[in-house]
Amino acid sequence: MKKKIWLSCLLALTLGLILIGAAAAQEATPPPTITDDQVNAIASQMYCPVCENTPLDVCPTQACAEWRELIRDELAQGWSEQEIKDYFVQRFGARVLATPPATGLNWLVYVIPPIAFLAGAFLLYKALVSFRRPEPQSTAEAMTPEMSDDPYIERIEEELRRQ
Amino acid sequence: MAVEMKDGAVRTPVQANPMRWGRLIAWIGLAGLLLLLFFGLLKAQKGQMKVGEKAPDFKLTTFEGKTYTLADLKGKVVVLNIWASWCKPCEEEAPYLETAWRYYQPQGQVVFLGVAWTDTDKKSFEYLDKFSITYPNGPDLGTRIYQAYRATGVPETYIIDPDGVLVYVKISPFSGPAEIQQAVDKALGK
Numbered sequence: 001m002k003k004k005i006w007l008s009c010l011l012a013l014t015l016g017l018i019l020i021g022a023a024a025a026q027e028a029t030p031p032p033t034i035t036d037d038q039v040n041a042i043a044s045q046m047y048c049p050v051c052e053n054t055p056l057d058v059c060p061t062q063a064c065a066e067w068r069e070l071i072r073d074e075l076a077q078g079w080s081e082q083e084i085k086d087y088f089v090q091r092f093g094a095r096v097l098a099t100p101p102a103t104g105l106n107w108l109v110y111v112i113p114p115i116a117f118l119a120g121a122f123l124l125y126k127a128l129v130s131f132r133r134p135e136p137q138s139t140a141e142a143m144t145p146e147m148s149d150d151p152y153i154e155r156i157e158e159e160l161r162r163q
Numbered sequence: 164m165a166v167e168m169k170d171g172a173v174r175t176p177v178q179a180n181p182m183r184w185g186r187l188i189a190w191i192g193l194a195g196l197l198l199l200l201f202f203g204l205l206k207a208q209k210g211q212m213k214v215g216e217k218a219p220d221f222k223l224t225t226f227e228g229k230t231y232t233l234a235d236l237k238g239k240v241v242v243l244n245i246w247a248s249w250c251k252p253c254e255e256e257a258p259y260l261e262t263a264w265r266y267y268q269p270q271g272q273v274v275f276l277g278v279a280w281t282d283t284d285k286k287s288f289e290y291l292d293k294f295s296i297t298y299p300n301g302p303d304l305g306t307r308i309y310q311a312y313r314a315t316g317v318p319e320t321y322i323i324d325p326d327g328v329l330v331y332v333k334i335s336p337f338s339g340p341a342e343i344q345q346a347v348d349k350a351l352g353k
Contacts, residue, residue, distance in 0.1 A: 049281055049306055062249040063281055070283045092281055093305040105199070112196070119189065 034075045042081055043068050045098045046088060055098065212313050212332060218323040219311040223276055225301035226287065231276060233327060240273045240350040241323040242343070245303070245314055247282050248290035253318040256336035257294040260320075263343040264298040273347055278303045280317055324350045 043057035050063045057068070067088075074084050088096050100106045212218075220233045221243075233241065244260055246253040260275065267273035277300035279287045284302070291300055303309050312321055315334065322331035331346040 063247065066249065066283050066286055070285075089305075091302065091304060093307070095306075108196075108199075115192075 032076060034072045038075055039068050039072050042071050042075075042084055045085070046096050047098060049092065049095060056096075209313060211315060211334065212321065212329055214329055214332060216329050218321065218327050218329045221308045221311055223278060223299075223301045223308065224304070225299045226284070226291075227299075229299065231274070231299065233323065236274055237327060238325045239271075240325060240347055241321075242273065242275045242347060243278065243308075243312070243321045243323065244275070245278045245280050245309060245312070245317055245319045246290075247280050247317045248286035249282075250317045252336040254290075254294070256318055257290075257296065259337050259340045259343060261294060261296050261298070262340040263347065266340070266344065267347060268298075272351060274299075276300070278308050280306060280309050280314075322346050322350050 040057040044055050046056040046067075047054070048056055048059060048061075048064050048067055051059050051061055054064075056064050071084055074087065079087075085097065089101075094101055094106075100109060102110055218233060218241075222230060222232050224230045242260075242263075244256075246257070260277075264275040267275075275298035277291075277296065277298060279290075279300060280303045282290075282302065287300070287302065290296075312319070318333075318336050320331075320333040320337070321329055322333075324330045330350045333346075337343050
């Protein structure tokens, strides 16, 4: 009987220690590790104003390194890609985005290329058609000055018009 | 369809030509684009701001949350310094600006404002702590101030007189507090 009590106490103590250990482990969970690939996936869609033609993920300047660290911190805090982009736009302006938002005059960037392409294709089509089939000369142009002065022809023309 | 007129002449009514309208729209569109291009180039060719120009209004919300606008500061001399924590020349002039600020602060006629350009808050705070900067500083949200003043880099400092006119432009670090004081005194009319 005494042995059973001891065993029960030991079991309870072990279980208690396991539970306390699990709780402590949960509390001390380190922040999620954000890889460079995760950071660069977002950074590659941005440009910093300091080095305008270099994407943020490959820009070697200190300013860009700090921006990448900021992206890492925000990802670690659980921010989504869109939230991070919105923050950067609010903070540093829309020019940080590789793809400008279709607002204001920016929409011209999206509209002009297809319109220009279609207009070019139409003009090319018209040019090809005119090369292939020369326009027939009108009767009036085809007539010689002598013919157009002829009263007989003039009368025939008049009759044709009346019909 | 042909129509016979009273005088016996036969005329065809004028029909709307879709090709003509298409051409007109294309020319108007092209003219609009050229105008946009023209104004864009004109803006780009303006270059740096010059002394004597009216200083553009701005809105700066400091890291502490206080908002300053140039319009509100009318009647005071404004020293607007654009900097970044990663900029080494900015570090050179940071102590000079703080010294000058401490010299003018008791008189209340001059306001120093620091504008952190393309900087992260964390790095900005480290920079401000490092140089014990006490005058108001804030981030350049959307880089609007930088663009309004047509800045070309950092550090750049603009000194604006009490009437809102630009009286001094510095496109490099100050060489010492004396240079700042000379420019500010001129703006104060001393």
